[in-house]
Amino acid sequence: MKDMMTVVSNRPIAHRIYELVLSGSLVQHMHIPGQFVHVKVGATPLLRRPLSLCDINQKANECTIIYRVEGAGTTLLSQKARGETVDVLGPLGNGFSVTAAKRGERALLVGGGIGVPPLFELAKQLSQNGVFVTTVLGFQTKHVAFYDEKFASFGEMYVATVDGSYGMKGFVTDVIRANDLSFDVLYACGPKPMLRALANDFPHQQVYLSLEERMGCGIGACFACVCRVPHSETAYKKVCSDGPVFRAGEVLL
Amino acid sequence: MKDMMTVVSNRPIAHRIYELVLSGSLVQHMHIPGQFVHVKVGATPLLRRPLSLCDINQKANECTIIYRVEGAGTTLLSQKARGETVDVLGPLGNGFSVTAAKRGERALLVGGGIGVPPLFELAKQLSQNGVFVTTVLGFQTKHVAFYDEKFASFGEMYVATVDGSYGMKGFVTDVIRANDLSFDVLYACGPKPMLRALANDFPHQQVYLSLEERMGCGIGACFACVCRVPHSETAYKKVCSDGPVFRAGEVLL
Amino acid sequence: MNRLAVELPGLSLKNPIMPASGCFGFGREYAAYYDLSVLGAIMIKATTLEARFGNPTPRVAETPSGMLNAIGLQNPGVDRVIAEELPWLAQYDVPIIANVAGSTMEEYVEVAKRISKAPNVHALELNISCPNVKKGGIAFGTVPEVAAELTRAVKEVSDVPVYVKLSPNVTNIVHMAKAIEQAGADGLTMINTLLGMRIDVKTTKPILANRTGGLSGPAIKPIAIRMIYEVSQAVSIPIIGMGGIETAEDVIEFFYAGARAVAIGTANFIDPYVCPNIIRDLPALLDELGVDHISECTGRSWNNGSTVHCGA
Amino acid sequence: MNRLAVELPGLSLKNPIMPASGCFGFGREYAAYYDLSVLGAIMIKATTLEARFGNPTPRVAETPSGMLNAIGLQNPGVDRVIAEELPWLAQYDVPIIANVAGSTMEEYVEVAKRISKAPNVHALELNISCPNVKKGGIAFGTVPEVAAELTRAVKEVSDVPVYVKLSPNVTNIVHMAKAIEQAGADGLTMINTLLGMRIDVKTTKPILANRTGGLSGPAIKPIAIRMIYEVSQAVSIPIIGMGGIETAEDVIEFFYAGARAVAIGTANFIDPYVCPNIIRDLPALLDELGVDHISECTGRSWNNGSTVHCGA
Numbered sequence A, B: 001m002k003d004m005m006t007v008v009s010n011r012p013i014a015h016r017i018y019e020l021v022l023s024g025s026l027v028q029h030m031h032i033p034g035q036f037v038h039v040k041v042g043a044t045p046l047l048r049r050p051l052s053l054c055d056i057n058q059k060a061n062e063c064t065i066i067y068r069v070e071g072a073g074t075t076l077l078s079q080k081a082r083g084e085t086v087d088v089l090g091p092l093g094n095g096f097s098v099t100a101a102k103r104g105e106r107a108l109l110v111g112g113g114i115g116v117p118p119l120f121e122l123a124k125q126l127s128q129n130g131v132f133v134t135t136v137l138g139f140q141t142k143h144v145a146f147y148d149e150k151f152a153s154f155g156e157m158y159v160a161t162v163d164g165s166y167g168m169k170g171f172v173t174d175v176i177r178a179n180d181l182s183f184d185v186l187y188a189c190g191p192k193p194m195l196r197a198l199a200n201d202f203p204h205q206q207v208y209l210s211l212e213e214r215m216g217c218g219i220g221a222c223f224a225c226v227c228r229v230p231h232s233e234t235a236y237k238k239v240c241s242d243g244p245v246f247r248a249g250e251v252l253l
Numbered sequence C, D: 001m002n003r004l005a006v007e008l009p010g011l012s013l014k015n016p017i018m019p020a021s022g023c024f025g026f027g028r029e030y031a032a033y034y035d036l037s038v039l040g041a042i043m044i045k046a047t048t049l050e051a052r053f054g055n056p057t058p059r060v061a062e063t064p065s066g067m068l069n070a071i072g073l074q075n076p077g078v079d080r081v082i083a084e085e086l087p088w089l090a091q092y093d094v095p096i097i098a099n100v101a102g103s104t105m106e107e108y109v110e111v112a113k114r115i116s117k118a119p120n121v122h123a124l125e126l127n128i129s130c131p132n133v134k135k136g137g138i139a140f141g142t143v144p145e146v147a148a149e150l151t152r153a154v155k156e157v158s159d160v161p162v163y164v165k166l167s168p169n170v171t172n173i174v175h176m177a178k179a180i181e182q183a184g185a186d187g188l189t190m191i192n193t194l195l196g197m198r199i200d201v202k203t204t205k206p207i208l209a210n211r212t213g214g215l216s217g218p219a220i221k222p223i224a225i226r227m228i229y230e231v232s233q234a235v236s237i238p239i240i241g242m243g244g245i246e247t248a249e250d251v252i253e254f255f256y257a258g259a260r261a262v263a264i265g266t267a268n269f270i271d272p273y274v275c276p277n278i279i280r281d282l283p284a285l286l287d288e289l290g291v292d293h294i295s296e297c298t299g300r301s302w303n304n305g306s307t308v309h310c311g312a
């Protein structure tokens, strides 16, 4: 599905991190945390930009996206004012399996940097289902941290920063070890080294990982975003349509 | 000179014709009717667009441009709202010789279609100098006509439309003939066939013609906009920097 | 009268709009967006003899008004395409043009032989931009004799007309086209991508894992138009044009240059509805231009003089 | 230490930024905007033996992220350039690279001989994209032997180092570059424009009076980067890179690909201050990248493996 959505608000919430609220009927099709939208920001740049759904509000017909200003596309996006429109294709991809964690079970949500946003809608839905949510957020430094308080409202919340300016100094895996965090299901989104470390640390548990890859179409047609599958020379999965969320072990990281 | 100018207003005044008022310190350098500005409308399209100065208001620090929505550049320009900025290079080129017409003399101003705008500032300055201004405006049809009343405030004003829907049916040259309009200096801007007809009809009088040509740089460096000069194989004038206004006979039309 | 219907060797098209090879997979993904039967034809993804995984990622990089890709011929191999993809596509009323690729002439021939027998494959498109592993990796499509030899060999085994897809990375596209025409090609498709590269200023590394890739999108449109203009006046076989088409106006520009049908690649990624939208927009545009039938547009800007340009 | 200073044959540049030939006239117009002495060098407009008027207008057309030009070598002829333009430029502390063009080898040689004696001309740039009227109009720059012969002939008469400007409209840019290096060129400049065309949908006519023209601007940047990347690893003479540069980041991308200096063409039309702005921005960018001297950037992304791409 493709539609023009209207900017409700678009504001910085941390250094170079923006929170964008969009409104439009497309929201009625958005249900699954970890899905993403493919956004055409303007006449230029040419390609769409994949951005995860961070919060879905069906009642208000609004969804929230959090993005970091990186290059041409996100810079332009950051200049969009209330009332302007953006061209949105989505929701796309296979998101997190919310039902993998049952009522009364413990879910550990691990987000690194700009991988944090999709975990928010996930935390919301898990909480609603009576799952106990613990969150570990990793950032480079304090002034790029965001949504920590929002996650704290769902349960325990830990922060790690690389420079120690906020929370524990180190990586999310250090936090998990130091606090001996255990879980029934682990959900993670963030840089590949983080995902690899988590998959290695918990080889026998249910682990869901959300991947990133440069995309062309975003819908499975161009084969830009493939990743390899274990034990095969030619088998593959597409991050855009088979993912972005995979079970650990399902694809090679 | 190059500067960001701010949109004061931008509104349709006839079918696909917009009146854009810009404000900025660049206005202090704008003096001569027939000069143009070279406008970069946004990140795309790549090239600047040449647009004539239509009205210069030094006191208010504002200038007016009238443009017809043609292609990508002018379409984008038409979407600019109050408060937005456009990147303006200018004023450029050599405009109309206002002093060619002396106090008490008669100037005939002939504009065709989107060639009308630069005549407005010219009419204003001539009037201020005590020159009697007669205007002949030619349009395709009634609903693309504009600024007719404004010109009428300076003196006699005639309109010709190709389909006869407004004013006399025919061309500006028909109006001039029918009304036996005479003048000391003729100033014209419009499509080449119109300019050619005027140059032919008044070979022995002072005639100033403003030309159009596709431009690269707009400042004389790229040689995109040259026109030939009589009696030479290699001599040339550049529309952007030697013109856009030339004496009839100075260049080959 | 269908103002958009076009007849080409092997192809009775209800309209001249088709997705370009590699930009539409085997159609499954776009079928979720619209009924594929509205399309004039579908050029399916390049098929090789064996399944291939293709290149490591990143496989795409953005450029001003364009993109680079280095997918690397990922495909399930000809037999699975015949067994799984083509039968699935057969539910739609749309002719298939099968894009054939390989690393050796033998591979092309074998793929062509097999895939040309599939009932809904109405034509082949030879992707000769591939490097010839037996000739030091020089692309088949850059040496006229090699391209001609390949064309002849494929023609011999193909049950359907053969279109050859020209690479723009050549000094003289007209020489290539003529050699291929003389070798018996039924038509040409052009242009494939231009070789390009981007480097990440932060990492100092090329953005594509493969380093170089193929440039497509609006950026290459003027090059495609120029080449089609030149080739269409030098050969008498039909041309399916492509390279940066986004709108119905672009389609007409390609027809004026000499194309008889067009394919749309990169634009599908930007708007999955681009093909049906163009098909929808064309009749009104023909009205505006005062043209009864789109075929009348082919070659309207032809001119017999030759052009000369000096980069200055 | 001047972090931007670069040494090239014949050229001691205070910085590696220079306007590209044909995009800066003979400097007069831009001198109204800034002091030309800030520039590393100036590549002046192509000069032929006799004065030329060039092509009819329209001479430019816009394309997605690019433009086509068909100026047609308009210039006042070498003697007037020497008598009027070069002495005027001598008031600035900036070395001049004279762009030499012609329709025959003899013309190139004669222009080179004369203009290389001008005191502020520190190097020549041979514009070999011009059609050779004695060889059926085939451009000098598309046949390695012809380009090499021309290079040798010009080297023989030139008082200053000779850079040869490569045309990108060739199948194998590395072959061209090597042939020209072997013929004794002191350096290469690349790339010239790609041949392109646009057609006006309303009129059915090509927009350029000359029909085809040269494509420049950001659209061609990925092609320039790819070619410089390939050539710089195959030859040992220095390369001045160009093609779509707009920002300091673009400059670094060209250096990483293998350029030792760069020229800026089309971007001057969009922002007359682009060259001084880039010169201003470079030091901060070098800081960000942790680079002391810009020369260290040359070839940072080189990799010995050869690349292969299949348009798919």
Ligand SMILES: Cc1cc2nc3c(=O)[nH]c(=O)nc-3n(C[C@H](O)[C@H](O)[C@H](O)COP(=O)(O)OP(=O)(O)OC[C@H]3O[C@@H](n4cnc5c(N)ncnc54)[C@H](O)[C@@H]3O)c2cc1C
Pocket (backbone or CB within 6 Å): A036, A045, A047, A048, A049, A050, A051, A052, A053, A065, A066, A067, A068, A069, A070, A071, A072, A073, A074, A075, A114, A117, A118, A211, A212, A213, A214, A215, A244, C061, C062
């Ligand atoms: C499934 C998915 C979900 C994502 N969700 C978010 C999110 O919620 N918030 C957020 O800030 N970022 C997210 N990203 C990353 C985001 O897509 C990029 O930061 C963004 O595309 C950069 O665009 P740009 O124009 O600013 O940068 P540029 O560097 O100018 O982009 C150039 C090209 O590279 C691509 N690109 C650059 N970085 C990335 C990247 N990390 N991943 C994929 N493509 C990239 C762009 O899409 C574009 O095609 C997500 C990526 C994926 C694949």
Ligand SMILES: Cc1cc2nc3c(=O)[nH]c(=O)nc-3n(C[C@H](O)[C@H](O)[C@H](O)COP(=O)(O)OP(=O)(O)OC[C@H]3O[C@@H](n4cnc5c(N)ncnc54)[C@H](O)[C@@H]3O)c2cc1C
Pocket (backbone or CB within 6 Å): B036, B045, B047, B048, B049, B050, B051, B052, B053, B065, B066, B067, B068, B069, B070, B071, B072, B073, B074, B075, B114, B117, B118, B211, B212, B213, B214, B215, B244, D061, D062
């Ligand atoms: C000195 C001068 C003064 C002008 N003054 C005015 C004015 O006051 N009001 C007005 O409406 N128009 C004026 N024009 C014409 C105006 O520049 C074009 O209509 C405009 O550039 C079209 O841009 P576009 O992107 O809408 O059209 P497109 O067709 O998309 O433009 C594509 C390219 O062609 C060029 N182009 C297209 N038409 C023309 C044209 N007629 N003249 C020059 N270049 C053209 C554009 O600049 C651009 O580079 C003037 C032109 C010149 C040369």
Ligand SMILES: Cc1cc2nc3c(=O)[nH]c(=O)nc-3n(C[C@H](O)[C@H](O)[C@H](O)COP(=O)(O)O)c2cc1C
Pocket (backbone or CB within 6 Å): A216, A222, C020, C021, C022, C023, C045, C046, C069, C071, C073, C099, C127, C165, C191, C192, C193, C215, C216, C217, C218, C220, C242, C243, C244, C245, C263, C264, C265, C266, C267, D311, D312
């Ligand atoms: C991601 C991608 C994959 C492609 N794969 C193929 C392919 O498999 N076979 C082929 O002949 N061309 C392939 N092409 C080239 C296109 O079919 C087309 O010729 C080219 O992209 C120009 O058209 P466009 O500018 O509309 O994309 C591919 C292009 C892209 C962008």
Ligand SMILES: Cc1cc2nc3c(=O)[nH]c(=O)nc-3n(C[C@H](O)[C@H](O)[C@H](O)COP(=O)(O)O)c2cc1C
Pocket (backbone or CB within 6 Å): B216, B222, C311, C312, D020, D021, D022, D023, D045, D046, D069, D071, D073, D099, D127, D165, D191, D192, D193, D215, D216, D217, D218, D220, D242, D243, D244, D245, D263, D264, D265, D266, D267
């Ligand atoms: C209007 C124009 C005129 C040009 N004239 C010349 C020329 O006289 N000689 C030459 O070697 N190159 C000429 N070029 C090519 C440029 O020098 C440069 O190689 C090319 O435009 C690519 O750089 P760019 O993308 O930065 O413009 C010209 C380019 C343009 C746009």
Ligand code: FES
Pocket (backbone or CB within 6 Å): A214, A215, A216, A217, A218, A219, A220, A221, A222, A223, A224, A225, A226, A238, A239, A240, A241
């Ligand atoms: S982005 Fe095209 S297949 Fe995933």
Ligand code: FES
Pocket (backbone or CB within 6 Å): B214, B215, B216, B217, B218, B219, B220, B221, B222, B223, B224, B225, B226, B238, B239, B240, B241
């Ligand atoms: S537009 Fe460049 S010289 Fe006139």
